[in-house]
Amino acid sequence: MPTDDGSRAGESGAPRLGRRPSTTQAELSHVALTLFAERGFEDTTVDDIAAAAGIGRRTFFRYFASKNDLPWGDFDAQLDGMRRHLDGLPDDLPLMDAVCAAVIEFNRIPPEEVPWHRQRMRLLLNVPALLAHSTLRFKAWRDVVAEYAARRLGVPADSLEPQALAWTMLGIALAAYEQWLVHEDADLSELLESALRMLGERFAS
Amino acid sequence: MPTDDGSRAGESGAPRLGRRPSTTQAELSHVALTLFAERGFEDTTVDDIAAAAGIGRRTFFRYFASKNDLPWGDFDAQLDGMRRHLDGLPDDLPLMDAVCAAVIEFNRIPPEEVPWHRQRMRLLLNVPALLAHSTLRFKAWRDVVAEYAARRLGVPADSLEPQALAWTMLGIALAAYEQWLVHEDADLSELLESALRMLGERFAS
DNA sequence: CTTCCATTCGGCACTGAGTGCCATTAGCAT
DNA sequence: ATGCTAATGGCACTCAGTGCCGAATGGAAG
Secondary structure, eight states, X not given: OOOOOSOOOOOSSOOOOSSOOSSOHHHHHHHHHHHHHHHOSTTOOHXXXXXXXXXXXXXXXXXXXXXXXXXXXXXXHHHHHHHHHHHTSOTTSOHHHHHHHHHHHHTOOOGGGHHHHHHHHHHHHHSHHHHHHHHHHHHHHXXXXXXXXXXXXXXXXXXXXXXXXXXXXXXXXXXXXXXXXXXXXXXXXXXXXXXXXXXXXXXXX | OXXXXXXXXXXXXXXXXXXXXXXXXXXXXXXXXXHHHHHOSTTOOHHHHHHHXXXXXXXXXXXXXXXXXXXXXXXXXXXXXXHHHHHTSOTTSOHHHHHHHHHHHHTOOOGGGHHHHHHHHHXXXXXXXXXXXXXXXXXXXXXXXXXXXXXXXXXOTTSHHHXXXXXXXHHHHHHHHHHHHHOTTOOHHHHHXXXXXXXXXXXXX
């Protein structure tokens, strides 16, 4: 999901009432990522970003609740995608297979967006403040997995089994991401598959 | 490790030079936890804590790098303990068994400290700011696991297999903790064992 | 075109975390 | 007393985030 610059009119059939927004989340995110790449995350202030985007500092905080949210873009939309993908899977597919497939599918990225995604993830996993903040997003991700697992297992989503499973899948995904960031030529999907396979073998013993 | 109030002299055989510290990490942590229990984490300022402890605000930040570090106490010492425990295990014990044993051992807590530990963990896992900050501590925990696994497997500690394993163990531990916090009468060790067993069974299929 | 209304903008002032600087204080040794 | 060492804590500063409120913008109704 690259910055959808240009036409920022579309939207749903709402009659459009009142003053129109002067920018977009994606636009701001794009501007900020560029600044972060130049000066680094810590050395870029919210004032810098607002100024570069041509808006007031106060306005910035109407588009993003915090500076830490900038690299995440529309994560919730992604989550909805994964939720739908999971719900669309046949119930006779073994639970682990389903979850693994969803994780791999969720992290499939078009080749042309790989560089952007790499930069974003490098920021998220390497800047301490962002890594810390990520926890809150990861929780939302885990909830998607846990809720699916809970449905399949016929138990509450906050019970041990779905929760443990969700944590495990997150761990696997992040371990794969860390490898992906280190090895420029690596393929994320392959790393994920390999990590998932490894876990199965290790636990089977 | 409750607050070691009273005699704050002991230490090693250092000749003690210069002015003595006017308080301790444990003391501050204790004061803060009490305030958090009364007013909540967000509504307790660092000024409040410093005032309650009878020190200057500036001094507070010489004992703790941030307000978020207060509930963690001497986590590094705990980590050293786990590291030593792992290194002391026989090499013919299967890797997974060793790691599982260490996780359970690491989270064994004396019955009299259970209430305190519960309050601390409830804070850490329920207050968003603390949960986010926890990520950084969890990373140190994961590194201990990953380094042990790496040694046993004869691969670099930052390679996929140890990292994925470390993430998984963390996830299991936290899933167990969440259950423990919800169920007043639950036993943490049993929850951990049950979660670990579950993961094995699920992956074995 | 004017008026009304919804919605966004953005300045201002404020809180609170965290930091650098530095003079002051407390303990120990000579 | 003098000197050395280490901890203290006040002060001023930066920056993230928030509440308040008037100003700007654009569509719709008159």
